[in-house]
Amino acid sequence: MSKVIFSSWAGKVVDNRGLHPNEYASAEDLRLPLQYNGHRVTAFMSWNGLVVADDKVDIVDMAHTYLKEVQKLSCGECSVGYLGIKIMLGILAGIANGKGSDEDIKLLRWLGAGVKENARCDFCPSAITPVLDTLNYYKEEYVKPIASRKGRAKSTYMTRVTAPCMEVCPAHQDIPGYIELIRNRRYKEALELIRKTNCLPRITGRACVAFCEANCTRNEIDSPVAIRALKRFAADCETDSGLEPTFDKVKAGKPRVAVIGAGPAGLAASYNLALMGYKVTIYDELPAAGGMALVGIPPYRLPRGILERESDIIRRLGVKIKLNTKLGRDITLEQLSADGFKAIFIATGAHLGREFDIQNWRQGYAGLADGVEFLRDVNLGKKIEAKDRAIIVGGGNVAIDCARTCLRLGFKDVTIVYRRSRVEMPGRAEEVGPAEKEGVRIHFLATPVRVLTEGDKVIGAECIRMELGEPDASGRRRPIPVEGSEFVLPADMIISAIGEAPDLSFLAEGQPIETTEQGTIRVDQLSYQTSQVGVFSGGDCVTGPATLIEAIAAGNRVARSVDQYLASGRIVQYEEDTAKSLTHDIGLWRQRREGIIAKSSRQSPEQLQPSDRVLSFDEVESCLTAEAAVKEAERCLRCYRVMLLAVELVKEGEADG
């Protein structure tokens, strides 16, 4: 909570005007930081209200500046929202410059209320709220310049725009922005906008976990906007029309940077660095680019040609990709430095299966496999002979992918054995559901304890039933074996998919790069620099197994860190970090206006029938049609949130706020 002169945040008015600061009532629901990027916040305006911390701020000028930012984001297609705000801007500018008339306040009120009530989408009505608050609670600030016919000194402002979907996206993509472009049939521009923060739109358009959709405002009304499918639509439009992306010419001549790993993080960093003019070489131990997207995501979710296309675009920017080259085996960090690379980015992912420790596991029996290795082998084209029955141990996405892959290889009977229940399953429901439809069986609350063998072959697993106890460190209920509940599951193959970890064996020979207790590379949270200066790391090898979009976001940020490091030797705070904490503190999801929003059904891309899917590795989901994509784009409520902070530079010696 904050102690401020005035707040109407979230509709709760706290008015301390005329009181001594010691007597201020605090605004309970408001947690507004009074410092922002080295500046003191004197006032704040956004969709949910008005906050004044220092009465020096000129309310009228602030309302004008705020509304100008709003106007840039309004779709401009509705008479009331666009024209209403346009006229309000003219009136506000007049008053702020000492040219207002008595009639103006009445007109502003009328217009503001009209915008709130009758604009087409939800953006202008929510955005106008704090301007109406200035009229309701700071009317005298309007009356004064109108009466004196004098303007006041202008303040300095900072703005930030976000939306619930953008805020949870690790790469902070302008999601309402590209949806709007798709709605206006500007598909090429939509893709250009996507590429500003996400260089792998074809891949993420298919396989992103879509945190954005989970946070879409439409969840409370009907179902979320199909954001991922829209991204794929924009990307596939480019492919289908035979177009190639165009990029602004960059001034070359910047230093050389080595990137270890051609996965999403490595590709994203390379893409950004190449656009900045750096000469980038990527080294990867695999025979093709893509990292975990290549060897971890099966072709029925992400066809191979897609990966090639995305990495080709990055190659065309001048990035060299050297394949079949492993750090620690074929190259070393010292060698790279000696070869003239001025910065190194380690993005080697998490490709090591977690050790499965049950009786007979590591004894060389035929028919035992590690999930990550199994997927890698299949995805790289190794022939695997299908048998009758497969057991997959684990409940994550790797386990699901292994199971669905086994079906496609021709296994007749595929069972996942998971030690907890469906609720605790880390595998995403949108993967688990299709897997079950295809015929995968899931044995909940059980785990193998011993591999059963005959000769040198696996014939099954002895399992034990589990029950759930108290929650463990992960917050999920701990599975406890039920004594005497052992049973046998016959199998010709058992795949362990109980987790992945980074393979950091390249650090073995006394490298100065520190690691964590979790077996990941330790980096500085801000800069992504490791304990060795000039060596950066990000993606799964830092976080442990995470998502595509988190890896891409890490790559984007590493590129900026490397650029700052090579340009000036120091890395400064990212504005988006402070901004993120600002939006978090003020509570992005709450909104004062709750009008009626018509329900509309989500457009879903076509899918192969489950019975056909298992016959091949063909892509299950197709692309939205143009008609469906535009219809889906029309469902976006444009929940942009414009935030305006009136600020003053903090003078030396008073940085305590």
Place this chain on the structure above:
Amino acid sequence: MVRLTIDNQIVEAEEGSTIFDATSKIGIYIPALCYHESLSPGGSCRLCVVEIIANGTSDLMAACTYPAEEGLEVRTNSEKVVKARRLAMELLLAQRPHSARLQELARELGIDKTSFTMKEQECILCGLCVRTCREIVGVDAINFIAQGIGRDNEEPSIEVSLVKCIGCDSCAYICPTDAIAVEDVGDTRILTTPSGKLEFKLKRCNTCGKYWAPEKQLDYIIEKVDLASDAFDNCPDCRD
């Protein structure tokens, strides 16, 4: 079929239809500028607003886009509706006071002048031309310039693509505010639009020698309906 109440009358409407469709069915007049029965709804003029009452709350919604839902209560002429229409009308009139169509609509609503002053702009961004070009002509040459983060665009507008435009003048025909005008001068058609002037070469009739239609439009029709390449050598008056 869904059943809803409009101005205290129970009305049956087809699933997937809009409030506007339902009111037309029972003869309730709703003013509208950006609505056209042959086009998808735009929801942008805000003149067709009605009051919707659902789940204990009331809100203004455009009749042309809001779906007819089971159990919905609609008021087409409440005080709230009348006030909202007045503001929308006055705003449109302020932007384009010299449009005969807007003046006519204003008279219908009992408004003789606007309370606002602003620089006159011919295009009021109703989107009728955008939808006509896309849905009727099938060319999709007109589009809104999208707003958005980092675009720093304070003045939204429409943009006509010279590459795509065939010079057919359907946009000029549908435009309610004369923001798009067409003029044939000798062998040239000049299309004046908010994003600039476009010129098209006109086809000369083999028989009477009259310049009668843009070559680009005729080529488009020939290709679209698969006609012989000489199908338009003569103007309609000189064809047998």
